[in-house]
Amino acid sequence: SYELTQPPSVSVSPGQTASITCSGDKLGDKYTSWYQQKPGQSPLLVIYQDSMRPSGIPERFSGSNSGNTATLTISGTQTWDEADYYCQAWGSSTAVFGGGTKLTVL
Amino acid sequence: QVQLQESGPGLVKPSETLSLTCTVSGDSFSSHYWSWIRQPAGKGLEWIGRIYTSGSTNYNPSLKGRVTMSVDTSKNQFSLKLSSVTAADTAVYYCASSLSGGAHPYFDYWGQGTLVTVSS
Numbered sequence: 001s002y003e004l005t006q007p008p009s010v011s012v013s014p015g016q017t018a019s020i021t022c023s024g025d026k027l028g029d030k031y032t033s034w035y036q037q038k039p040g041q042s043p044l045l046v047i048y049q050d051s052m053r054p055s056g057i058p059e060r061f062s063g064s065n066s067g068n069t070a071t072l073t074i075s076g077t078q079t080w081d082e083a084d085y086y087c088q089a090w091g092s093s094t095a096v097f098g099g100g101t102k103l104t105v106l
Numbered sequence: 107q108v109q110l111q112e113s114g115p116g117l118v119k120p121s122e123t124l125s126l127t128c129t130v131s132g133d134s135f136s137s138h139y140w141s142w143i144r145q146p147a148g149k150g151l152e153w154i155g156r157i158y159t160s161g162s163t164n165y166n167p168s169l170k171g172r173v174t175m176s177v178d179t180s181k182n183q184f185s186l187k188l189s190s191v192t193a194a195d196t197a198v199y200y201c202a203s204s205l206s207g208g209a210h211p212y213f214d215y216w217g218q219g220t221l222v223t224v225s226s
Contacts (some may be wrong), residue, residue, distance in 0.1 A: 001167065033212040035151075040162075042200060042216040043151065049210055086151055088212070093164045095141070095153035 002091025004098035011104045016049075018074040020101045022087030025068060031088045032070040036065060038083045046085075047072060079105050110201050110217035118195075118224050124188040128201030128217060131181035135182040139204040139211055142175065142186045144197040145219075147192060152197075156204070157184055191224045198222075 004024045012018035022032060024056045032050050035043035045054050047063035050070065070089075074081055082105040087098040114126035128140065155165035157175040165173045174187040180191040188195060198219040204211035 031207075031210040032211075035213070042219055043213070044216075045212060045214055048207065048212040048214075054214065088151075088153075090210075094166055095143075095156070097151040097153065100150040 002089070002094070002096045004087055004089060004096055006085075006087060006098035006101045007087045008099070009102045009104065011106060012074075014079055014105055015076055018077045018081070018103055018105075020072045020074075020085050020087075020103065021071040022072070022098045024070075024089060024096075026069055027068050027070055027089060028066045030065075030091070032063065032065050033088045034061075034070075034072045035086045035088065036083045037079075039087065043086065074103075077103075077105055081105060108203055108205065108215045110203060110215060112199060112217045112220040114220060114222070116221055116223060118191055118222060119226050120192055120224055121190055124186070124191050124195060124222055124224070125210050126199055126220065126222070128184050128185045128186075130147055130182045130184075130203070133205065135179060136158075140177070140184045140214060141202045141204065143200045143213070143216075144195075145200070146194075146197040154186065154188070154199075190218045193224050196222065 018035045034047040036046045037043045050065040051063045082098045088098045109132045117126045136159045139156045142154040157163045172189045177184040200219045201217045202213040203215045
């Protein structure tokens with residue numbers, strides 16, 4: 001079955017750039033989505049189709065996908081961006097999520 | 107915009123069947139995919155499966171045939187049944203929509219989630 005691998009944690013200082021990676025076999029051949037989840041809340045779509053931002057998502061969220069790695073980049077990270085982030089792609093009509101990355105802003 | 111709301115028992119006994127319903131409001135229900143996703147406490151997201159409004163389904167193979175989904179377009183609802191549950195099925199269960207994306211769908215709206223505990 002298809003697998004996506006994320007680092008368990010990433011730390012960033014406020015105002016700096018955070019990069020969260022998601023790795024999978026030939027992931028660049030698939031579309032990747034990214035979801036933000038804060039404690040006690042439902043996941044929120046922040047990036048779809050590798051690099052598209054839904055309405056209402058700040059421009060500081062961006063995404064890329066090439067080779068075996070997709071990357072979520074948060075520029076000028078704010079303290080309220082602290083959350084768990086999950087990547088997601090499709091393999092054989094099955095949705096697969098990465099294990100999640102806890103972003104700490106300190 | 108669309109709103110999704112999960113409903114169903116919060117406690118299920120081991121070996122029994124978990125049953126949940128998601129009610130959709132605010133946007134067109136037809137011609138879209140609707141999914142169930144779960145999250146054990148402190149763990150990551152697991153996709154359970156999806157159903158199209160025509161009734162066609164895709165399930166996560168890891169759940170080994172325990173999953174059945176159905177749709178009721180007259181009520182704008184879709185449902186999940188998970189049989190032979192164990193404590194490992196204890197999780198927050200979310201319903202989610204894939205309204206956009208065509209052949210490359212994503213989960214654009216989510217319900218608030220409902221906690222289902224498997225315990226005797």
